[in-house]
Amino acid sequence: MISCKKEIVIDYHEADSRYVVEGNISATGSEIRVSKTNAMDNNSTGSDVDNATVVITGDDGTRATIPFVRNGYYRSKFKAVAGTEYLLEVDVDGHHFSSTSTMQRTPKMNEFRLVRKKMLTERYLFGDLRLQDIPNETNWYFMHIYRNGIGYRWAVMKDDKNPNKELQQLFTFFRDGEKGSDVLQDGDVLKIVIRAIDQRAYDYLYSMQQMSSTGTNPIDNFTGGCLGYFSAYNEIEYHQSFYYSDVVEDEE
Template sequence: MKFILITLVSFSVLLGISSCEKVIDVDLNDTEQKVVIEGTILRGDTLQRVRITKTQNFDESTNPPTVDNAVVTVVDNLGNAATFTSVGNGWYELTSYPGVEGRTYTLTAVVEGTTYSGSSTMPSYQPLAELLVDFYPFGTDTLIAVVPAHFDQQGIANYYQFHVYRNGIRDKAIFIQDDQFTDGNLTIQPLFIQDLVVGDSVRVDFFCIDKPVHTYFNQLSVNSSSSATPANPVSNLTGGCLGYFSARTFDTGTVVIN
């Protein structure tokens, strides 16, 4: 099974019971400022969120500039359309718009006269069967891992993402999987979280994502591990912005390390 651990290059934010994350690499030198769009449509969720910011130079330590005057809309392949409301700090929210498996959603954002757009198809829902803990001897130390178990849907290419929270704080890593070698089987892959100790409470959010979003994070991991100057992963949004749009399903589990 292909399993990738990558380090976020920017901030992560708690989004209700799920989250979206900024994972945009920027050039080390002064660059033209670009729009960054990060958004998700969650299965069955009554609150959908999008954040819009702008890039800044590598040596700037302030929070990225936010965009609060964009027009953000979404429509599915059946014609169900809605408009997000700006709630400040770059966030746009939409209520009473539950995501549905199998539908393709198109997000459009008009920012300062420029239109950005991207589509994502929501995969079938797969539950998190169980969340386990395992201990791995490593020299004189012992590594602790949480082990999410889930069944893979047979005959269909599936892609997964995990968000991990240790004692309520998001771990600064992203874990993704695919089912290239586990099609139709129970999948058990340990997630190693730095500095886990007995007594910690760990929550794992489990997402089924589509291929373009998986490709986005895969490219980010390759760029992050390369000795060459890192490049931005290819976005599934058009118009020249950075970021991604993901229609995804969600499940969650919590375990205490003991």
């Protein structure tokens, strides 16, 4: 056996560091993380920012300055109210970033099943999530499945296909016979988080979902030139332990 190695030089261009703001406000409180991107040859994922002024204002007249806690996080018990539009403003080192988001009503889950379905010549295991659409309004949803506390699958959905009725989201888990760390094991704990979000948050997350196929960055959610997004949302959680004995066959 003969092996060889070759040094490959990657021709990349240095980019200026940019601020990143990841903010949310819900029925339980507010959390904003402020950081900066690092150079490509820096192994850390980002640099925390602890000197920002973070303010959230509602169009109902409410307003709160969100205090710094640690590691780039700013947290408060300032809660969102459904139907209220919130403005997040972040000032740091002479930069001003802002974004808005409208708080939604609480979503409702009808059912979550583990389903085995045939796709072409292969059989796959799916997570079949059913939601009851919030009636008489346009809605957008963000769904995130965690496996043993670690993010596993996520998706966004809008109610244009079956408004006011039941909505379905299928998560592809893995193919029959597949091996590896991504395959679920008996006893794994699944946590399903369902958020009702507004259109601005949906548009950002949808563009992020398409990144692998489009080769582009997500759309801007903030003014001022920072990365990240802001979302006001209501959410519910559902917990279920995974067992192969619970998987149902779907012949449709």
